[in-house]
Amino acid sequence: MEQSKLPQTPSQTIGPYFAYGLTAVQYGYGFSSVIDNIIANEAPEKDIIYVTGNIYDGNGKVIHDAMIELWQADAKGAYVKNYEQELLFKGLGRYGTGTDGQQRFVFKTIMPGMVQGQAPHINVTLFMRGSLHVLYTRFYFEGDPANENDPLLLSVEPQRRTTLVAVKTNNTEQQEYCFNIYMQGENETVFFDL
Amino acid sequence: MDDMITNVQPPYLYPEYKSTVLRSPTKPLLIIKENLKNIQLPVFGESVIGKYDSDLTKNARKDHDPIGERIKVSGKVMDEYGKPLRNVLVEIWQANAAGRYIHKEEIHDAPLDPNFLGAGRMLTDNDGRYTFYSIKPGAYPWGNHYNAWRPNHIHFSVMGHQLTHRLVTQMYFPGDPLFEFDPIYQSVPLHARHLMVAKFRMDWTEPEFALAYEFNIVLKGKCQSIFE
Numbered sequence: 118m119e120q121s122k123l124p125q126t127p128s129q130t131i132g133p134y135f136a137y138g139l140t141a142v143q144y145g146y147g148f149s150s151v152i153d154n155i156i157a158n159e160a161p162e163k164d165i166i167y168v169t170g171n172i173y174d175g176n177g178k179v180i181h182d183a184m185i186e187l188w189q190a191d192a193k194g195a196y197v198k199n200y201e202q203e204l205l206f207k208g209l210g211r212y213g214t215g216t217d218g219q220q221r222f223v224f225k226t227i228m229p230g231m232v233q234g235q236a237p238h239i240n241v242t243l244f245m246r247g248s249l250h251v252l253y254t255r256f257y258f259e260g261d262p263a264n265e266n267d268p269l270l271l272s273v274e275p276q277r278r279t280t281l282v283a284v285k286t287n288n289t290e291q292q293e294y295c296f297n298i299y300m301q302g303e304n305e306t307v308f309f310d311l
Numbered sequence: 312m313d314d315m316i317t318n319v320q321p322p323y324l325y326p327e328y329k330s331t332v333l334r335s336p337t338k339p340l341l342i343i344k345e346n347l348k349n350i351q352l353p354v355f356g357e358s359v360i361g362k363y364d365s366d367l368t369k370n371a372r373k374d375h376d377p378i379g380e381r382i383k384v385s386g387k388v389m390d391e392y393g394k395p396l397r398n399v400l401v402e403i404w405q406a407n408a409a410g411r412y413i414h415k416e417e418i419h420d421a422p423l424d425p426n427f428l429g430a431g432r433m434l435t436d437n438d439g440r441y442t443f444y445s446i447k448p449g450a451y452p453w454g455n456h457y458n459a460w461r462p463n464h465i466h467f468s469v470m471g472h473q474l475t476h477r478l479v480t481q482m483y484f485p486g487d488p489l490f491e492f493d494p495i496y497q498s499v500p501l502h503a504r505h506l507m508v509a510k511f512r513m514d515w516t517e518p519e520f521a522l523a524y525e526f527n528i529v530l531k532g533k534c535q536s537i538f539e
Binding site for chain 2: 122123124125126127128129130131132133134135136137138139141144146147148149151174175176178180186188196197198199200201202203207208209233235240242244245246247248249250251252253268269272273277300301305306307308309310311
């Protein structure tokens with residue numbers, strides 16, 4: 118017999134004022150931060166990638182009060198099991214879109230490896246004023262041949278797959294990928310029901 | 312019956328809460344297969360928590376205690392089968408006793424408290440329990456509609472051990488007269504709203520010191536804990 122379930126705690130919006138609690142160091146408040154935008158530290162320079170992007174509302178306006186978290190495997194496709202402050206590869210990052218001049222999110226990390234037959238990807242959780250739920254999505258990397266056979270990507274209708282692919286930018290100083298997120302509209306990002 | 316229990320979540324689009332109109336997905340969400348969503352989140356170690364992180368009456372204290380009604384907020388974090396989840400990262404933030412957030416873009420005409428930041432964090436213990444000391448937050452006005460005030464609330468961010476264990480919510484206080492005017496609270500189905508309201512616990516109060524509230528948190532899914 119199946120055990121009876123407890124009702125989940127309902128979700129509520131993160132609201133506009135999360136910064137001094139969840140991303141205090143980034144925003145310059147007098148509190149520490151557990152998670153920041155350095156997912157991988159001290160990797161060889163050639164392995165470092167930067168991931169940036171804007172988040173757009175239904176009018177195409179950039180959202181400057183969102184909080185985004187990235188969660189990814191390491192270069193060998195393994196997830197971090199225990200998180201401590203001093204890890205060189207933390208596998209987890211968090212950033213608010215309110216401090217960058219272009220209201221982007223910016224993360225420093227390394228390219229993840231294949232995870233159980235899935236193409237290299239980074240998991241995304243997204244929160245903002247006006248969203249009553251956590252939003253889940255993930256992004257893959259432009260030009261990776263493994264994308265062709267990725268089971269999750271193949272389950273998305275073909276014309277929407279590009280919404281889950283980060284694009285290599287023409288930044289010559291560093292390896293940089295851009296993953297823009299569209300809440301609504303023609304390019305609405307595919308969000309997940311987990 | 313089953314629907315009554317499982318359907319506790321607000322919709323994405325709730326027009327009475329105006330900011331949802333341009334910030335909610337319009338297309339159906341992609342259903343993720345079981346084998347692709349079973350992603351473990353890391354288990355946080357003690358190094359992420361500082362000594363006074365869970366005591367908001369002390370963690371920004373400069374020369375006096377913060378002004379307001381001292382409270383203790385405690386509860387258990389569990390999966391849907393009642394299993395306590397340990398080493399879950401619980402982060403909170405809130406307004407001060409006057410209803411003022413310290414956030415730089417907040418313009419509500421109420422005083423800041425130089426001895427109060429309003430943010431804290433801790434990890435749940437082996438029984439899934441967390442306990443914070445804080446000051447009861449005040450109500451604050453917001454621009455959603457004419458004379459809109461949020462009920463007193465504490466924001467919670469909870470990170471468990473798998474991707475489905477990621478919850479951001481708000482804890483309310485029992486009997487708040489603003490419930491019936493607040494679209495964020497009301498976005499949750501009627502039968503489930505009580506799940507966001509803390510219980511007053513006389514037996515947990517500390518004489519001559521603090522009132523106490525219980526707020527338990529149930530995260531989605533069954534824990535595939537690496538502790539097992």
